[in-house]
Amino acid sequence: MSDTNLQKARARKERMLGAEAIIRSLEAEDVTICWGIPGGAILPLYDAFMAIDHSIEHVLVRHEQGAGHMAQGYARATGKVGVCIATSGPGATNLVTPIADAFLDSTPLVAITGQVPTHLIGTDAFQEADITGIVMPIVKHSFLVQKAEDIPKAIHEAFHIASTGRPGPVLVDIPKDLQLTEIDFAYVDTIDLVGYSPEFPRELEGIEAAADLIAHSRKPVLYVGGGVINGEASDDLILLAEAMQVPVTTTLLAKGAFPDSHPLSVQMPGMHGSKYANWTIHRSDLLITVGARFDDRVTGKLDAFAPGAKIIHFDIDPAEVSKNRFADVSLVGELRATLPALRDAVIARKDNAARLEAQGEWLRDVQSWKRDNPFRYKKGDKLKPQYVVEAFDKALKGKDAIWVTGVGQHQMWAAQFLSIDGPRRWLTSGGLGTMGFGVPAAIGAQQGCPDAYVVNFDGDGCFQMTMQELATARCYDVPAIHAVMNNGWLGMVRQWQELFHGERYSETNLFGTIPDFVKLAEAYGVLALRAETEAEVDAVVAEAIAARRPTVIDFRIDEEEKVYPMVPSGAASHEMIDQAWDNEWVEEGV
Amino acid sequence: MATPGHHTLSVLVENRPGVLSRVSGLFSRRGFNIDSLAVGPTERADRSVITIRVDCTRHSVEQVVKQLDKLIDVIRVLEVHPDMAIERELLLIKVQADATHRLEIMRMAEVFNARVVDAGADSLLLECVEHPDRLAALEELLAPYTIVEAVRTGRVAMTRASVANDEGRAPLRILG
Numbered sequence: 078m079s080d081t082n083l084q085k086a087r088a089r090k091e092r093m094l095g096a097e098a099i100i101r102s103l104e105a106e107d108v109t110i111c112w113g114i115p116g117g118a119i120l121p122l123y124d125a126f127m128a129i130d131h132s133i134e135h136v137l138v139r140h141e142q143g144a145g146h147m148a149q150g151y152a153r154a155t156g157k158v159g160v161c162i163a164t165s166g167p168g169a170t171n172l173v174t175p176i177a178d179a180f181l182d183s184t185p186l187v188a189i190t191g192q193v194p195t196h197l198i199g200t201d202a203f204q205e206a207d208i209t210g211i212v213m214p215i216v217k218h219s220f221l222v223q224k225a226e227d228i229p230k231a232i233h234e235a236f237h238i239a240s241t242g243r244p245g246p247v248l249v250d251i252p253k254d255l256q257l258t259e260i261d262f263a264y265v266d267t268i269d270l271v272g273y274s275p276e277f278p279r280e281l282e283g284i285e286a287a288a289d290l291i292a293h294s295r296k297p298v299l300y301v302g303g304g305v306i307n308g309e310a311s312d313d314l315i316l317l318a319e320a321m322q323v324p325v326t327t328t329l330l331a332k333g334a335f336p337d338s339h340p341l342s343v344q345m346p347g348m349h350g351s352k353y354a355n356w357t358i359h360r361s362d363l364l365i366t367v368g369a370r371f372d373d374r375v376t377g378k379l380d381a382f383a384p385g386a387k388i389i390h391f392d393i394d395p396a397e398v399s400k401n402r403f404a405d406v407s408l409v410g411e412l413r414a415t416l417p418a419l420r421d422a423v424i425a426r427k428d429n430a431a432r433l434e435a436q437g438e439w440l441r442d443v444q445s446w447k448r449d450n451p452f453r454y455k456k457g458d459k460l461k462p463q464y465v466v467e468a469f470d471k472a473l474k475g476k477d478a479i480w481v482t483g484v485g486q487h488q489m490w491a492a493q494f495l496s497i498d499g500p501r502r503w504l505t506s507g508g509l510g511t512m513g514f515g516v517p518a519a520i521g522a523q524q525g526c527p528d529a530y531v532v533n534f535d536g537d538g539c540f541q542m543t544m545q546e547l548a549t550a551r552c553y554d555v556p557a558i559h560a561v562m563n564n565g566w567l568g569m570v571r572q573w574q575e576l577f578h579g580e581r582y583s584e585t586n587l588f589g590t591i592p593d594f595v596k597l598a599e600a601y602g603v604l605a606l607r608a609e610t611e612a613e614v615d616a617v618v619a620e621a622i623a624a625r626r627p628t629v630i631d632f633r634i635d636e637e638e639k640v641y642p643m644v645p646s647g648a649a650s651h652e653m654i655d656q657a658w659d660n661e662w663v664e665e666g667v
Numbered sequence: 668m669a670t671p672g673h674h675t676l677s678v679l680v681e682n683r684p685g686v687l688s689r690v691s692g693l694f695s696r697r698g699f700n701i702d703s704l705a706v707g708p709t710e711r712a713d714r715s716v717i718t719i720r721v722d723c724t725r726h727s728v729e730q731v732v733k734q735l736d737k738l739i740d741v742i743r744v745l746e747v748h749p750d751m752a753i754e755r756e757l758l759l760i761k762v763q764a765d766a767t768h769r770l771e772i773m774r775m776a777e778v779f780n781a782r783v784v785d786a787g788a789d790s791l792l793l794e795c796v797e798h799p800d801r802l803a804a805l806e807e808l809l810a811p812y813t814i815v816e817a818v819r820t821g822r823v824a825m826t827r828a829s830v831a832n833d834e835g836r837a838p839l840r841i842l843g
Contacts, residue, residue, distance in 0.1 A: 272740055399729065
């Protein structure tokens with residue numbers, strides 16, 4: 078927290094309502110914006126928002142899920158804690174999806190919910206839900222505040238827990254009567270959590286062992302996850318990779334943590350990753366894992382993942398080490414400390430020049446796989462989604478762009494065809510795979526980074542899950558562009574049905590003209606565009622980027638287009654199919 | 668004797684509402700199997716100890732410990748090694764005991780340090796505080812007499828007094 082806000086909070090000794098204490102506590106945590114919807118049990122807080130002078134902008138959304146994803150988009154674009162607010166019962170349960178999403182993608186999020194008055198808890202009162210119980214498996218921690226005096230302490234601890242160590246969501250449930258209780262505000266800036274000590278690094282003794290494994294490796298690869306972004310360690314990673322001269326693969330969550338345009342980048346591994354990333358991992362003899370967690374969408378069949386590789390695992394969360402794959406050497410700690418330490422240790426070794434020499438052939442192999450097997454698609458009569466992604470990528474080259482997605486085919490096309498060179502510029506729902514993430518996350522990211530160009534690649538299925546937030550975009554004039562890849566289907570499910578379920582398209586047809594997205598967008602008063610040909614794409618992309626106002630574009634894309642390459646579920650990660658080209662299993666590149 | 672794959676964890680927690688659900692919820696969510704669980708206060712009013720017997724045939728005990736340690740309310744997780752600890756459990760058991768078998772059962776109880784805490788016309792209620800394996804043996808011996816009802820508390824454990832108390836083995840006292 079900034080010194081001035083802290084001093085203000087410490088100096089504040091007035092009597093005030095619990096509701097006002099919430100606002101003063103948020104101010105002390107440097108919160109400048111939050112998202113939510115009022116309701117019965119949180120009314121006193123909303124009353125205080127209007128009754129007192131404060132420095133927090135509240136954004137009124139149209140569904141609490143939107144508030145949660147906006148706070149997430151803000152948090153992931155800025156690195157700050159996102160804050161969302163809801164009332165008890167259905168308000169709180171509508172936050173469950175973003176809370177789960179933030180948990181799986183390690184996003185710092187504080188959710189504040191109203192609760193029925195203390196004396197009604199447990200009586201099945203109107204709009205009562207045991208929200209701390211409901212979210213227990215999907216939060217880093219939660220508080221059900223019992224005394225009004227505890228409000229500042231609970232909020233301070235919530236921010237501390239959400240933002241330190243491995244970030245995650247924290248819920249603070251505050252009964253209505255406590256919001257209406259007068260207290261002597263005393264901001265507690267000490268932390269009293271004996272069971273929580275995220276101070277890192279904890280271990281540096283593994284560094285020498287790691288350097289040793291690297292020295293003896295002939296085929297090392299850096300396998301990089303979202304932890305590098307949360308740990309603000311992109312620069313350290315680049316220095317490490319360049320010193321070591323090893324290929325770098327970045328997971329879906331890590332896109333941008335290492336520049337896509339870097340010669341050492343082999344981009345995304347996994348189910349729809351690059352052939353060269355998966356082959357590199359499969360052939361590797363040493364996986365230097367950095368803030369990644371061996372997710373099944375990366376590994377495919379776990380037993381067959383990097384079968385000949387030893388594992389070095391860097392993570393801030395000790396529980397990730399050896400969770401899915403045994404780690405030969407582990408380094409638990411902040412990547413900003415451990416990565417430079419490893420770099421120093423690697424460079425300091427007398428045999429480093431010999432290692433570089435010995436690994437040269439490997440690097441050349443990897444680079445030839447990369448050169449010969451780029452992501453690609455075939456043009457056809459109908460508009461291809463990859464062309465749309467490339468058009469935006471080209472148009473925003475050199476500008477500060479933030480890319481957001483929903484979940485499904487469009488998400489994978491964006492991941493494959495966008496070239497992103499910096500952290501916090503790619504916001505996607507990875508772990509939970511939350512359809513509907515795109516629209517609100519893009520709004521939140523844009524509000525956190527007003528000068529950036531925010532583009533949400535969405536699917537027509539995803540878009541319809543949270544499109545009511547166009548009202549929020551319009552009311553607050555949030556100029557993010559929502560590029561709807563409209564193929565009229567739940568496309569990724571359709572792809573699986575086509576490939577693995579005998580083309581039985583069970584309940585996946587969305588009829589791409591219902592609704593008419595242009596008319597819908599016009600109804601919300603935002604810029605509404607449509608494109609069906611490449612020429613139209615070029616024109617609408619330019620128009621949308623120039624407009625700097627909330628925009629929806631209906632891209633009518635080829636419904637037959639699939640995402641390739643693909644590792645079928647349960648297959649080994651190097652066994653990819655690419656039916657668009659050779660209609661057969663792709664063998665390894667060597 | 669500890670069966671392979673089974674481990675006893677002594678989990679020191681902050682005595683806060685919901686802490687037991689957090690711990691037990693973690694086990695169900697992660698698919699860890701609990702054999703037994705006992706919870707009670709410690710020498711400090713703001714701390715409790717949860718003693719968990721966990722079946723680690725599917726997960727490594729290290730993973731269980733690390734996940735428990737991530738819970739904010741969990742202060743410390745100790746794996747209690749049987750040869751360095753005293754493990755005890757309380758058994759209450761009601762056995763059919765007519766006049767012909769009564770003395771026999773009472774003698775057997777004596778061997779196991781069990782006490783008769785109540786007696787009816789044709790049954791005896793025994794209590795026994797012992798190592799869980801000894802309780803199992805007692806139950807087995809009483810089975811032929813027909814066990815009407817039996818209930819066990821789940822084991823609690825403490826490192827031996829002869830084992831040095833360093834930071835990793837803070838004194839844990841189990842009451843009640």
